[in-house]
Amino acid sequence: MDTFDIKYLIGCWDVIFVLLFQGGNTLARPRGPRFKVARRFGVNVCAHPKALKRGATQVRKQSDYGKQLNEKQKLKAYYDMQEKQFANWVEAAMSAKGNAGENLVQRLECRLDNLVYRLGFGSTLRQARQMVVHHHILVNGKRVDRPSYEVKVGDVISLRERSQSIDTFKNNFKESLCNLSYLQKDENNLSGKLVALPSREEVPIEVTDSLIIEYYSK
16 A cells, blocks of 8 residues: 555544544534423423423522523533534624524524524424535525534525425425424425524523523633
């Protein structure tokens, strides 16, 4: 094996290592039991009707730092994110104009994987994320395979033509309810549109976002 072959193999391994182990990608995702996480926080972070069937875990009295940490972990659980990626979103929200906590929630809510889930294409956020990664989703008629893509007002999210024949996706979409004013569903065309930026009060999550900003401001 000559020097070129060795360098080529090393380069291939470097690429594989980055894909598998570095944060902020689609392969390295949280994979813990979400029902257990929901019970720990006492709120239904995975939006499953059975998540809190066994009740919430009793929480001891927390310090101010403990409360901040708890809210941070809760918001990460809602959007199923890793720490490094989540911290990048917090930094961007703190750098933008306006209320940092509201900016953070609004931007996370407008992620493509989350809106694919909210519209009902995927029955869970994880399924919605896989749909994006595996090229089932179009934005304004163009394929987008990045779950963290930020959807803009007026963007149309739809199933690609070949994926419209998959009963699971069609049934998910047609059977799910979407009562969020910032989203509009078109069942005939299997599509949905972001018609307005979500206000903080409209986003269906239970977190005190100001405590999250305090946590990262130290």
